[in-house]
Amino acid sequence: MRKLQNTLYITTQGSYLHKERETLVVEQDRKKVAQLPVHSIGHIFCFGNVLVSPFLMGFCGENNVNLAFFTETGRYLGRLQGRQSGNVLLRRAQYRISEQNPIPIARNIIAAKIQSAKRVLQRRLRNHGEHEEVQAAVMALNFSLQQLKRAENLDLIRGIEGDAAARYFGVFQHLLAEKNGFGFDGRNRRPPRDGVNALLSFLYSILGKDISGALQGVGLDPQVGFLHADRPGRDSLAQDLLEEFRAWWVDRMVLSLINRGQIKPQDFVTEVGGAVNMKPEARRLLFQSLQAKKQEKIVHPFLQEEVEIGLLPYIQAMLLARHLRGDLAEYPPFLMR
Amino acid sequence: MMILITYDVSLENEGGERRLRHIAKHCLDYGIRVQYSVFECEVTPAQWVELKDKLLNTYDKETDSLRFYQLGSKWKHRVEHYGAKRAIDMFRDILII
Numbered sequence A: 001m002r003k004l005q006n007t008l009y010i011t012t013q014g015s016y017l018h019k020e021r022e023t024l025v026v027e028q029d030r031k032k033v034a035q036l037p038v039h040s041i042g043h044i045f046c047f048g049n050v051l052v053s054p055f056l057m058g059f060c061g062e063n064n065v066n067l068a069f070f071t072e073t074g075r076y077l078g079r080l081q082g083r084q085s086g087n088v089l090l091r092r093a094q095y096r097i098s099e100q101n102p103i104p105i106a107r108n109i110i111a112a113k114i115q116s117a118k119r120v121l122q123r124r125l126r127n128h129g130e131h132e133e134v135q136a137a138v139m140a141l142n143f144s145l146q147q148l149k150r151a152e153n154l155d156l157i158r159g160i161e162g163d164a165a166a167r168y169f170g171v172f173q174h175l176l177a178e179k180n181g182f183g184f185d186g187r188n189r190r191p192p193r194d195g196v197n198a199l200l201s202f203l204y205s206i207l208g209k210d211i212s213g214a215l216q217g218v219g220l221d222p223q224v225g226f227l228h229a230d231r232p233g234r235d236s237l238a239q240d241l242l243e244e245f246r247a248w249w250v251d252r253m254v255l256s257l258i259n260r261g262q263i264k265p266q267d268f269v270t271e272v273g274g275a276v277n278m279k280p281e282a283r284r285l286l287f288q289s290l291q292a293k294k295q296e297k298i299v300h301p302f303l304q305e306e307v308e309i310g311l312l313p314y315i316q317a318m319l320l321a322r323h324l325r326g327d328l329a330e331y332p333p334f335l336m337r
Numbered sequence B: 001m002m003i004l005i006t007y008d009v010s011l012e013n014e015g016g017e018r019r020l021r022h023i024a025k026h027c028l029d030y031g032i033r034v035q036y037s038v039f040e041c042e043v044t045p046a047q048w049v050e051l052k053d054k055l056l057n058t059y060d061k062e063t064d065s066l067r068f069y070q071l072g073s074k075w076k077h078r079v080e081h082y083g084a085k086r087a088i089d090m091f092r093d094i095l096i097i
Helices: A055-064 A088-100 A103-128 A134-152 A153-172 A195-217 A236-259 A282-297 A311-327 B016-030 B047-056
Strands: A006-010 A015-020 A023-028 A031-037 A042-047 A051-052 A066-068 A076-079 A269-270 A274-278 A297-301 A306-308 B004-008 B031-035 B038-042 B067-071
Touching: A006 A282, A015 A055, A015 A066, A015 B031, A031 B016, A042 A195, A051 A055, A051 A076, A055 A066, A055 A076, A055 B016, A066 A195, A088 A195, A088 B004, A103 A134, A103 A153, A103 A236, A134 A306, A195 A236, A195 A274, A195 A282, A195 A311, A236 A311, A274 A282, A274 B038, A282 A311, A306 A311, B016 B031, B016 B038, B016 B047
Parallel strands: A006 A042, A015 A051, A042 A066
Antiparallel strands: A015 A023, A023 A031, A066 A076, A269 A274, A297 A306, B004 B038, B004 B067, B031 B038
């Protein structure tokens, strides 16, 4: 099994990254602040004004290090893609199935998404007692799952998904402990207009880039999806796989950060125009929690093997590739019981 | 697996400084410097073959010494640190710079 490589987040403005032999060196004010062998690094995420030497860029490409750039506030800007790896036959199979028969995969992914959203809600009911609205949402999600079984076209699947998401986020505010002062009035983005939305968007975006990198790692094309339509510049397949992880990984993480009081309303600033951004300290905390989460171990429900959470994108990408090659009759989406 | 590498390079004879520098650089390519002549390298078996080969091609067996301690994959239980300059764990520490 592949080793979980570390992710390097560069958030100090004016940092300079360059290559020295087989290592990656970070300099600030012309002083070496870190030197790491490249084999330990899987992703480098640069936020804001970070300089990366062209040699290092080439080196990242060569070593399949995912080098991505974000603005200081975390908006995705771009990513360096290394050599297209893997097998052209696999990509052809991906394109063929994406065009001719995307429904089984799309349906499996959305089923897993709705199931895991439902489990997030049920957890609330289990831990904090009955709640009428949450209960109703659970019922609605059950109904969505029933509908999904009979859904025979993509638009219908997308409709069921949208409906389920609306029901789920419609009660999401009841999962937030009231005393911590966060409000949530439905999902909004581009820009997010409250702290909870800012947290969700930020983490979805980071995880999406992880998934893109993982897909390329197994030789799939992250842009050609099954559920999400092709659109220039969008990693549709990465967005597809992200669906499986949204509730179980990101939403639960956001809920626990807020409910444990680790992130507070004061950690956000509202810009002119209503966009809500995180302060740098909060972003730091978020990276730390994400990295800690990635190192937690679980038993993968399909493989029945103990794995680190951070490897899940690679594992799902690998399972998808196996399905596309015809080695697995169905694509098993990620779903924890 | 984790390998602890320590060395003594003699500066008496010619090329000593060059060997010292090269050995340190090879170790840095694969691991983290924990003390002046002590490196922790977490490598795959294949990488270990490469690294060992490089080191053995650099040192001078008449004057220098190299010691390798294999700490395996459960090395965390076998290492304690006290005092300044705690070394980073390159695969697991949170790297926010």
